Amino acid sequence: MSTPKKSYLNVHLAVFLFGLTGLFAKLVNLNPFVIVFGRVFVAAVFILIWLVISKESLKLHHKKDYQKMVLMGILLAVHWTTFFAAIQLSNVAIGLLTFSTFPVFVSLFRPLINREALSKKEVFFGFITILGILFIVPLKDVFSDTMAGSMIGVFSGLVYAIFTILNEKLVKHYNGKVIAFYEQAVATVVLLPSVFIIKPSVTSYDLFMLLLLGTVFTGIAHTLFINGLKHVSAYMASIITMLEPLYAIILAYFVLGEALTVNTAIGGTIILSTVIFISMDHQKSQRKIPL
Template identity: 30%
Template sequence: MNKLLSSHLKLHFVVLLYGITAILGKLISLPAPQMVWYRMFIAFAVLGGFIWLKKIPIKIGYQSIIKIMGVGLVVAFHWITFFHAVKISNVSVTLGCMASTTLFASFLEPIIFHKRIKWLEVFIGLLIIGGLYLIFQFELSFWKGIITALLSAFLAGLFTVLNKLFIDKHHPVTISFYEMISGFISIGIFLIFTDILPHNLLMPNTMDVIYILILGIACTAYAFVVAVDVMKVLSAYTVVLAINMEPVYGILLAFFIFGQSEFMSGGFYIGTLVILAAVFVHPIIMRIQSR
């Protein structure tokens, strides 16, 4: 198997793992904050081992660590809202709304980096808003889950843009390592102040432990390291295009695993297709323009 084909297969396996994340969130019985607390602990431990094994630089300066750990708080809150949305609605609704992350990133990037707003991205954003309107109109019973998922999508766009401030200066695995530590500590403090730690922490049952290990090791640490590794062979455009398949993989898997509870109205699927079409068209047009 040649390196190009191998990298494509690895990339789509990673995207499949991203899609499985929402399904694991539905299967794990723990509330979202506890689930993310365990996930971030496992992820930072595995990434720490990877850093030690590969001798990746970990000393990046006090100020950089503080800033990156600040982004880690955003990551933690993004995951908490993501899993909470899954629990109060379902996998399909959450992933359909999460496809709007591109919309939020397109508006946040010019604000944070003081760039001009690109009218193409405004147009793509309007298409995404149209898709979200269809989802809202036909799945109003899930309005709490939709709003929570949109908040999660906004936070995903925010930390994606903020990470661009560090990606050229520090190794991406090092960045994620400090973000995982930050999220683990901050959620732990929250659990202490809400009297969940150490007295009322819900301990995971046997299946929860298995699912959390898959979530922390495979869907977080492994997926991230492989996603970075394949970019040595594949272009950023190819990676972004493939990652846009996450809602498709996740919704299809959820339908087969959870059955009728994941079956949505026709309007929901039309709205989701509009969002996905807009997300797919954006990098294609950008590539044509760059040529």
């Protein structure tokens, strides 16, 4: 398999695993801060062991890169905490679909960060995605937990957009596992105080679920996603990631019994159609580039 195809496969597999993580917000009866702390702590240990076994160095090339890793870890902690909070306040479908607004933020922020021309086509498709989400968000009940979850989900998407753009820069210079380790480790330190403040009561079931979440659905998935960014742009990765809520909605229906409403089906269809069209358009433009 060619390297670009492998990168796309890595991103798609990571997105599928990410789609399953939304269910943990409902399956684990813990505060979002505690869930995310358990997730990043287990992931950091898992990736560290992986790096030691593969004899890969953790040393970074420049001192400023350590500062960048700290920033990335903080962004990751904020994104995942708000992500789980959004789902717990609403449901898996709304939490994931409001979070999937982040391609709009990628379209708007990436040119500013990378000093590139803003593509009207990317912005247009981003707003088509917003249209799909408007079918799902309950706008008539402004002060409900569901609306609060929706707004937090959008904020989580904003943070994740910045996180994705900056990761695209780092992955050009470092192995995905190294980046993932630093991000998870920093997020662990950032979230550690919340554990002492909340003082959660954790069962053996919770520990097992957090172990599963931190290894398969974080350590492995996060590394696959970051490695995929070597040959997949931040915007294209964000479009592929829009499949995440669709995976989650289907699984939430079968595992949690969450009803799939007509509005959710319409919004999901709009999002999926946008993903397919953008993917085809991107592949077409890539083929036009001379080798």
